[in-house]
Amino acid sequence: MIKDLMYIELKTGYSDDGPAWIGYVKTSKTKKTIYFNDQAFQKYNGCYSNYVDIETGDEYWISGLKKKESNRHWAGHGKIMIDQRAVDEYLSLIEEKELPHNLFEIIDIEDRFPMERINKLLNSKD
Template identity: 30%
Template sequence: MPRRLMFVQLKSGHDTDQGPSWITWVDFNRTWKTARFHGRELRRFQGVRGNFADLDTREEFWLSGPKRDRTDARYSAARPTVDPDAAAAYAAYLAGGRLPGRETG
C-alpha cells in the first residue's frame, strides 16, 4: 500500500479553509481511490468541497502534498497539526529534502 506524507484538512462544517488540518502519513490503496489516516477510511469523490469523503461519516476532506512555503490552506494562515510520527520527515522536507513517499516521482 503506497504511503505518502500529506496535508489533510477537514472541509465539512467549516468555512473555507477554516477546518482542522494535519501533516500526516496517509496510506492509499493500489488504485489511489481509497485513503486511510487517523483510523478513517476515505474515498475519492467528485462534486464535493473536498476531494475525499469519509465512508462512515460522509465528512469531506481535502488531501494534497504539503508545500514548503507552508501555504497549504488556500485562504488561511492557520498552521496544520504535525503528527508526531511525521514530524522528522516533514522537517527534512521543509529543509529541502524530497517529499517522503514521492522519492521516485
Template identity: 35%
Template sequence: MFVQLKTGYNTDRGPSWIGWVDFSKTWSTAYFRGRTLRRAGKMLDANFYDVRTNEEFWISGPKRDRTDTRYGPCNPEIEPQAVEIYHAFLEGAPLPGRENG
C-alpha cells in the same frame, strides 16, 4: 500528506494535519487516523469523503511555503512520526518516494 477536514467549517478553517496517509493501489481510497476516505469527483472544496460519516476532506501533498490552504492561514498539527521528515522537506529535502520527481 496535508489533510484538512472541510465539513462544518468555513472555507479553509477546518482542522488540518501533516501526516502519513496510506492509499489503495488505485489511489481511490485513503486511510488516515483510522478513517477510510474515498475519492469523490463532484465536491466543491473536497476531494475525499469519510465512508462512515460522510465528512469531506481535502488531501494533497504538503507545500514548502506552507500555503497548503487556498484562502486562510494554516497551522496544521504535525503528527509525531512525520515531524522529522516534514521539517527536512521544508528545508529542501524530497519527500520519501519522491526523490526522483
C-alpha cells in the same frame, strides 16, 4: 498498501478553517481510498473537497505536501496538527530547521488504518 505523508483538512462545516493534519496515511494502489487516523476516505469531486469520509460523509481536502508555501488554502486559518514522527521528514521537505510554532502543533497520531472494517462496510452495501 502504500504509506505516504499527506495533508488532510476537514472541509464539512468549516470552509477553509477546518481541523488539519500532516500525518502518515495508507493508500490503495490507485490512491482512490486513503486511510488515516481510524478513518477511510474515497475519491470525491466536491467544490472545495476531493475526498469523502466513507462512514460519515464528511468532505475533506487531502493532498501531497507543498514544499514552499502553506498547505492550507490562502484564506484558511488555524494551526496544522503534525504527527511528531513526521516532523523531521517535513522539515527536510520544506528545507527548514524548525516549524513555525504559530502555524503548527506537534501531536501524536496513532497508526490506525481500518481496512478490515471498511471492507466489511463496503461489501455489505452490495
